[in-house]
Amino acid sequence: MKRIAMILSLALLASPVFAADLCSENLQKIDQSMQTTNRSETVQEQAMRLQEKAAQAQQAGNDKACVAMTEKALRLLKSSASNS
Template sequence: MTRSLLSAFALSVATLAAAPAFAADDLCAANLQKIDDTMVTVAPSNPALEKTMRQQIDAAKADQAKGDTKACIASTGKILTQLDNFTKKGGAAGN
């Protein structure tokens, strides 16, 4: 009985320790998906912005591919802020 409880406890600790890494990967991927979704509407209305954003997006995707989740999250956060500022100013199609 004690052995199974210790095994269950060890498994729980291991799962909880790994959770932040999975969450960070998910945030990186989620941010990239939000960016891609936003670019579908923003890019046609502003090719210059699309070119500037594309360089940053490619860099963030390269960070993700290297496994540098912190850099990916930092980059995508900046990109999302820039896109949000652009769309709030009425730069996106339909605004």
């Protein structure tokens, strides 16, 4: 029982660090994706808006919101690339 509690405690402590890393990584992926693939202007603008909001959330220390917005932008970019 103590082992399970310790594992859960470590997981909870590590999750903010993981979210911060994932946020930064996703922001870089968005940059790379926007530079390498042609997309419609609408998709580009939507992804850029999400990227800006994610960066603002990251600066405010809200890594969970940053991850959520970057993942949404990456899904948008991926779906538009597969539709082309």
